[in-house]
Amino acid sequence: MQTTALTPPKKPKRKMGKMARREELAFWLFILPWFIGFIVFSGGPIVASMGISLTEYSILQPPRFIGLENYNLLFNDELFYRSVFNTVYYVGVSVPLGVTLAFLMAIALNQKLRGQTWFRTIFYLPSVVSGIAVALLWGWLLNPDFGLINYMLSLVGIQGPKWLYSTTWAMPSIILMSLWGVGGSMVVFLAGLQGIPEHLYEAAELDGAGEWGKFWNVTIPMISPVIFFNMIVTIIFAFQIFDQVYIMTSGKGGPANATLVYVLYLYRQGFEYFKMGYASALALILFLIILGITVFQFAVARRWVYYEGNDATGN
Numbered sequence: 001m002q003t004t005a006l007t008p009p010k011k012p013k014r015k016m017g018k019m020a021r022r023e024e025l026a027f028w029l030f031i032l033p034w035f036i037g038f039i040v041f042s043g044g045p046i047v048a049s050m051g052i053s054l055t056e057y058s059i060l061q062p063p064r065f066i067g068l069e070n071y072n073l074l075f076n077d078e079l080f081y082r083s084v085f086n087t088v089y090y091v092g093v094s095v096p097l098g099v100t101l102a103f104l105m106a107i108a109l110n111q112k113l114r115g116q117t118w119f120r121t122i123f124y125l126p127s128v129v130s131g132i133a134v135a136l137l138w139g140w141l142l143n144p145d146f147g148l149i150n151y152m153l154s155l156v157g158i159q160g161p162k163w164l165y166s167t168t169w170a171m172p173s174i175i176l177m178s179l180w181g182v183g184g185s186m187v188v189f190l191a192g193l194q195g196i197p198e199h200l201y202e203a204a205e206l207d208g209a210g211e212w213g214k215f216w217n218v219t220i221p222m223i224s225p226v227i228f229f230n231m232i233v234t235i236i237f238a239f240q241i242f243d244q245v246y247i248m249t250s251g252k253g254g255p256a257n258a259t260l261v262y263v264l265y266l267y268r269q270g271f272e273y274f275k276m277g278y279a280s281a282l283a284l285i286l287f288l289i290i291l292g293i294t295v296f297q298f299a300v301a302r303r304w305v306y307y308e309g310n311d312a313t314g315n
Helices: 018-052 069-074 078-109 116-128 131-141 148-155 170-181 183-194 198-206 211-239 243-248 262-272 276-304
Strands: none
Touching: 018 276, 069 276, 078 116, 078 170, 078 183, 078 211, 078 262, 116 170, 116 183, 131 148, 131 170, 131 243, 170 243, 183 211, 198 211, 211 276, 243 262, 262 276
8 A cells, every 4th residue: 555645734824914024124224324334334345355365466556466565475475473472362261361350350340249339430540541642651651661551560679571672572562561451341240240130049059050150050150151252352353452462562573573463464464564465374374263263152152151041052
C-alpha cells in the first residue's frame, strides 16, 4: 500500500496593515539621511581607500597601479610590526583597566550617598574634555623635572621615572592618561546597574546569598550586556588612539618608537611621507584587525553574556 507524506499547508503571508506600512515608511524616511551620509562620507572613502592601496600615490602625482606591492612591503616593514605591538600592548592593558575602573566607579556612585549627583558630575566631566587639552595637561603632569606626579612621589621619598622620556615608562604613561576618560563608560554602567530589578536581589537574599553572592549571581549576569558593549566600544576606540600620542610625543612616537601606535604610523606614512597607497594599505589592515576582533567577541559573547528572556541555549 503506497502512502504519501502529509505536508502541512503553507501559511498565507500576512499582509501588513495600514499602520505598519506607515511605520515602515517613517523608518526608511528617518534613516535615509544617515544612510546617504554613510555612503557618501564613509562607504565611498572606504572603497576608494581599497583601490588606492593597490597604487603608488603621492598626491602630487597621479596614482600608478602596482597591485599588491604595498602589502608585500607592509609585511616586511619592521615599524609596521612595532606599531602593531605597541597598539596591542596599549589595548591589552588600557581596556581591562578602564572597563574595570569604570565598573567599580559606577558601583560606588550607585550607592545612596550624600552629594551623589555632584560626584557623578565630577567623575564624568573629564570624559568630555577635548583629547588635545587632556594630552597637554598630562604632558605637564608627567614632566620628569617639574611635573605634579613626580613631585607628589618625591613627598613620600620615591624618585619618579622619566615617564614620556623613558622607553620603559612611555607607554604606561599613555595608558595612565587613558584612565582619565573612563567617565563615559561609567555612565553607561550606572544606567545598567539602575536597570537591574530590585526583586532579584530580594530573591537572592531569601536564598541566603550574601553581598558577594548577590554581586556574582545577580549583578554580573544582569550587567553582562553592558560590560560587553563597553568592551566592544572601548577596544575599537583604543585601536584608533592617535591625538593623545601625537601631542605628547610631538608626532614622533618616541622615545625610540616606544609609543609609535598604529594610527600614528599610518598618519606619518600618508601625510608626512605622502605614501598614500601605503597608508591606505595600513588602513585596510587595521579595519580587518578590528573587524576580526569584533566578530570574535560576538562569537565568544554567547558563552557569558546574559540577555533577560533568553532560554538556556541563549536564543
